[in-house]
Amino acid sequence: MAKKPQNAFPELPKIPAIAGVRIAGVAAGLKDNGKHDLFVAELARGSTIAGTLTRSRCPGMPVEWSKRQLPGGKVRAIVASSGNSNVFTGGQGRQLVENTAAATAKLIGCHKSEVFLASTGIIGEKKEVTFVADKVPVGVKALRKAAWYDAARSIMTTDRFPKAALRKVKIDNVDVTLAGIAKGSQMIAPDMGTMLSFLFTDAKIPAKVLQSCLTRAVDRSFNCISVDGDTSTSDTVLLSATGQVKRQPKIERANDPLLRDFREALEDMTGELARMIVRDGAKKDRLLTCDVIGAESQRAARNIGRSIVDSTLVRVGIAGAEPRAGRIVMAVGKAGERAERDLLGIAIGGVQIAAAGETLPDFDAKAVVKHLKAGQVHFTINIGIGRGKARVWSAL
Amino acid sequence: MAKKPQNAFPELPKIPAIAGVRIAGVAAGLKDNGKHDLFVAELARGSTIAGTLTRSRCPGMPVEWSKRQLPGGKVRAIVASSGNSNVFTGGQGRQLVENTAAATAKLIGCHKSEVFLASTGIIGEKKEVTFVADKVPVGVKALRKAAWYDAARSIMTTDRFPKAALRKVKIDNVDVTLAGIAKGSQMIAPDMGTMLSFLFTDAKIPAKVLQSCLTRAVDRSFNCISVDGDTSTSDTVLLSATGQVKRQPKIERANDPLLRDFREALEDMTGELARMIVRDGAKKDRLLTCDVIGAESQRAARNIGRSIVDSTLVRVGIAGAEPRAGRIVMAVGKAGERAERDLLGIAIGGVQIAAAGETLPDFDAKAVVKHLKAGQVHFTINIGIGRGKARVWSAL
Structure with a gap:
């Protein structure tokens, strides 16, 4: 048997399509080095969303945008860019965010408030107000059903390996799927290390209930890891539920016993992603x-x-x-x-x-x-x- | 002119005797390496005391002891030992502290509650209940009027150099003196780095007023430094006022304008000692x-x-x-x-x-x-x- 290398990267699971989710991870030219740098997700009509965002008192412009849209609980698109964080960029950065949301909404055919944004990269570097908006079409054109690996690569900055996880679970007797990608970087890095994670399910769960599930899972996973004790200005976790699964009983309360396995699977999956982030930051x-x-x-x-x-x-x-x-x-x-x-x-x-x-x-x-x-x-x-x-x- | 070495130690000021204060720093055998390890101060009858002690929820036994005596506001002796912190030592550690205070009180001729204790060194190492008490006589015998340098050496653990500072200031038209020693260590140290400082003045200031002066000074000096972001279980700053200065007007309130220069000098002196601690921890x-x-x-x-x-x-x-x-x-x-x-x-x-x-x-x-x-x-x-x-x- 070959000797296992000391820093073996975790093998990514083979993640299937999730009904109502199309994703893309592309090299759109936001980074100078030609690497993947743009993530786009398109969600079916009727999808709900929950999120936990950085508690930093100096958050990034995309965080500010997503925080504002979150109470709506509706999502049709997520756009995350890598290489520039759009933090500490004043009015110009705010305009960049507006333009990105507007361009995405037009392409997807939805309202701006149904577009969620995230970013990771250098703080305080101002870009043209159309910096991301100009590239969104490339991402939207690349959308397909199970491009999880490209998606996971597209949100990386100083990460050594892409991160994705999968869970299959039942709500009542109905099979639902949970899948997600994440990024998180090591400490001694040229740029700021941000934690991003985008999670998707085909279950049908109202936004409020989804938020309760996510908050609890994040408290027991991403909020329980530490690479360097520092908090990014861009940390973002979003969980979207398309509701495309067939014949699932209606869920109205977070403490519905039918949701128990789903909650546990979500907690387990975010835990796996969180441990991948720690492992990425660990020497040997x-x-x-x-x-x-x-x-x-x-x-x-x-x-x-x-x-x-x-x-x-x-x-x-x-x-x-x-x-x-x-x-x-x-x-x-x-x-x-x-x-x-x-x-x-x-x-x-x-x-x-x-x-x-x-x-x-x-x-x-x-x-x-x-x-x-x-x-x-x-x-x-x-x-x-x-x-x-x-x-x-x-x-x- | 000779080239100044990169890590030149600060030159200690020549500190005179302070009326009503006798001090000693001796090698009493608490440390295995024969270095100075016991500090004793004897204060004249009527001396007042103020203190700020670690906020750690797991403080050392000597901290617990001093915290209990502090509201009395009276001091006749301070004993600090170096090499063992007497933290996390259970009932045996509590007995050690009791014995040290009792032995000191007997030798000085005062009540146990007028003895203040501090310590620095390894956590969790239990010693015989008479470990320090047995050595106090050596310290008391060595008491003399201006042994500042020996005193500063005796509280060192991983410090590279001793730390002392002096201020002369007026209350109304009366000259008063402030002097103090401190210790603080660098980060990469085999043992826990504790911050200790013992400050003395011949001014006549009630304990409550003294406490107000000290709290403000510590907030702007020792509480404004950081070597590694960690908090010791033994951090202790004590300020004793002997009141031996002649013809000083009576002070009753912390905001008495007559105290302005004194407060400023105290803040300035603690700032100097704090910067010495940082400098001790700095490479190059x-x-x-x-x-x-x-x-x-x-x-x-x-x-x-x-x-x-x-x-x-x-x-x-x-x-x-x-x-x-x-x-x-x-x-x-x-x-x-x-x-x-x-x-x-x-x-x-x-x-x-x-x-x-x-x-x-x-x-x-x-x-x-x-x-x-x-x-x-x-x-x-x-x-x-x-x-x-x-x-x-x-x-x-």
Whole structure:
């Protein structure tokens, strides 16, 4: 058997067409290097949409546009451009967005408010107001039924590999399909690394319900990863539902038991895409998985987990294969969430090294050192005060 | 003239005795390597004290002790040990602290509640309950009037040089003296880097007023520096006032105009000590100074400044001498403080590169690149919405 290369790229699944979705990923000339740079999706009439967008107080112009259209809950087209982020570009950038939406709406035959926009690339570089609008026809002409691989390539910037995932699930007894692409880049990059993901399903789900499903899934997937602790001005996740599946029972509430498997599949799929992003940012595939349990809430657990995986000192401690609780205790303490030092428990690689606020006297330090030097590092932190838990991933 | 070495240590001022203060810094055997490791200060009867202690939710045992005594406002002794932090050490660590305070109180002839404790060193390593108490007599025996240099050395862990500062100032027409020592370490260190500072004055100032002066000074000095974005479980700043100065008018309110110069001198001195800590953590003396102006409040300005200097991507951008606004805009956006993208202005090394939310078309990019490659990097960020400002420092 051939030796597996250290940085093997994940193999993309063979994703079928999703009824009501046509997509394209093309090299339209937005990037100077001739690589794929324009993503277009066309959705059937009646499609609903949900989204989560960056919380940055200085968001990009496309984010601002999509945020404004989101409450409408209707989508006919998504356009994402790669190479220039259209952030910090003033009135000119705003005009660029307007022109792109208008051009797309005309080509697709819909209202501007049904066009969603995203972008990734350099911040603060102004382009002609027709920079993207001029290229949209190339993308629209390329639209076809299952061009997932080209689509995933077209949103890449500093990514090493394209990312896509697929889930098949039932709503009642009806088969529905979920598919999505994502991009996310490593830390030491010449340009800003943005997280984009576009998800599609043929299920029939009202926009409000779809939003509830997406928010929960993103909270447990994309919001649980960290490559460098920095937040992009362009982060965008959009989930479109075409409703083209046949004979699906009507869904009106997010907590409808019929939706349980769908929600789980969505959470699972976004988790897979999120882990691909972390893996893209990791040198030699070194990953840190941090389970936080016993926190005050899921949100508190996630914040503590992120404080741990983002901490420079914790990371230096892993690099030095240090079999100690100290830096982890520090990172729990600085997270700002409720914690009780005297209840804290810590395990590294399955070896309990601390319990009830004290380092254990006789834990197997050699086993911990060996684990810290291996590819996949795993922490479990028990806060000991509640039932909130979260799993957080980071590249090492 | 001899060429100044790149990492020249700052020359310590010649600090005189402060009436009512005796100090000692000794090698008491707490560290295995025979270096200085125990600091003791004895304060005259009637001395007041103020303090700011780490906000970590998992603080050390000595922090817990000092926090409990602080509302009393009275101090007769301070004991700081270096090499072991006594954090995450359970009941045994609590007993260690009790024993240290009791032993010191007995030797000095005061109540336990007038003894303040601090520590720095490895987290989670348990020691005998008399570990420090046994050594306090060595420190007390060494007490003398102006042993500032030994004192500054005795609180060092991974620091490269000792840190001390002096200010002489008037309250009304009476000369008072302020002096202090500090420690703070670099990022890539085998142990946790803690920030400690002990400040002394012969002025007569009630504890409550002293606390107000100290809080403001710390907010504008120690709280405005960042070496690695991590927060120690043991950070401690204590300011003691012996009141031994002659004929000083009585001060009862923090906003007494007579205190203006004192407050300014305190802020100035803590700023000098804070910059020494940053400089200690800097490779080749490379420093980043970030001025944030026009923010909603001083606190908002500081948070935005810290978000900028702590950002991995901003730091990578400086390392790459990137003459762009992008990563700074990102860091402003993620700080969580109020900001208006379309009002933002940015200058690097005095060169305005962006204004009113847009990159300027013709700024001198060569000059910016040259500045970013030099030793001292300076950013000015204008948020454009208020009057809050802060200056934040970081090692590069």
